[in-house]
Amino acid sequence: MKTNTQSINQVIPVAKTKKKIAPSRILLHIALTIGAIIMVFPFLWTISSSLKDMSQIFAVPPVWIPDPIVWSNYVDSFTAMPFGRAYWNSFYITVVVVVAQLFTGSMAAYAFAKLRFRGSGLLFILFLATMMIPKQVTMIPLYLIMDKINWLDTHLTLIVPGALFNAFAVFLLRQFIRGIPKELEEAAVMDGANPFRIYWSVILPLIRPALAAVGIFIFMGTYNNFIDALIYLSTPENFTVPLLLNNFKGLYVTNWSYMMAGATISVVPVIIVYLFAQRHIIEGVTLTGIKG
Known part of the structure; x- marks a missing residue:
């Protein structure tokens, strides 16, 4: 019986333990994510502002989603x-x-x-x-x-x-x-x-x-x-x-x-x-x- 158990253990590999993620790696990913958001923020704000009228651009508090969306800004700017x-x-x-x-x-x-x-x-x-x-x-x-x-x-x-x-x-x-x-x-x-x-x-x-x-x-x-x-x-x-x-x-x-x-x-x-x-x-x- 003991021999059978040993042979089964040899055939069926022991489940690998999950590799722990180092705290420094988590902090690095958090910092990179924050940096990416900061970098992309001006571009997203440009797109948002391109769909606003002048009254919404300088509104306080800032208007993130234009209402109404002014699609004509693209046509007017191009012409x-x-x-x-x-x-x-x-x-x-x-x-x-x-x-x-x-x-x-x-x-x-x-x-x-x-x-x-x-x-x-x-x-x-x-x-x-x-x-x-x-x-x-x-x-x-x-x-x-x-x-x-x-x-x-x-x-x-x-x-x-x-x-x-x-x-x-x-x-x-x-x-x-x-x-x-x-x-x-x-x-x-x-x-x-x-x-x-x-x-x-x-x-x-x-x-x-x-x-x-x-x-x-x-x-x-x-x-x-x-x-x-x-x-x-x-x-x-x-x-x-x-x-x-x-x-x-x-x-x-x-x-x-x-x-x-x-x-x-x-x-x-x-x-x-x-x-x-x-x-x-x-x-x-x-x-x-x-x-x-």
Whole structure:
């Protein structure tokens, strides 16, 4: 009988005890939940305000659920300003800058990661040091340059400077490229490939996760760029979405309902891009952090 009991115990595994959750982990989740609520609160308030009339926006106590819901704010805000034109301006400027920065940034990253030349280390340090220069320092010199070449009030002022230089993108891509085995390059050299051919046929296909992550960061930064558009653009037909939203703010009266409706519409492309590409952001940043 004893032998049978032992054999049964061997066949039927003893139920595992439930793993206790540490109090620190519970506190961490509570803190993250509170932080998430704080972060999403302004966006929810924007959506709520976009469906109110002016009397409800400044009501005390605050009105959380609009009554009545003013759906016409979206139609009126879209027709009050040339939002269709502004959307097109923001879209094509952003796409051009993203493509150009990924191309120039990946080439620079490949040069710094794989091509050895005199002073490459020092040059890369100086290149990264430009990230510490505040944007306010370069505003006036860049404005004077754009004025001299007659580019003011054109989209070239938003495309060319941003497309040719992004130290952050070069840094992330370089970290990823450094982790690519050297044997792949040597095999390409044996097949007669030159450096550009290696970059185009070997390196680029292998750094797609990093390119996706960097591209999304560039997309968000360029699409939401307000200060550059404010400095260089003066014609409403050339305005981007963030700059056009600023026109709802008048000298004496600001139509907050229209501004909130326009702001809600303007963030839709960014949210869509992030939702579809968040996996690439996490994967790309993680890989660039462990490579090299």
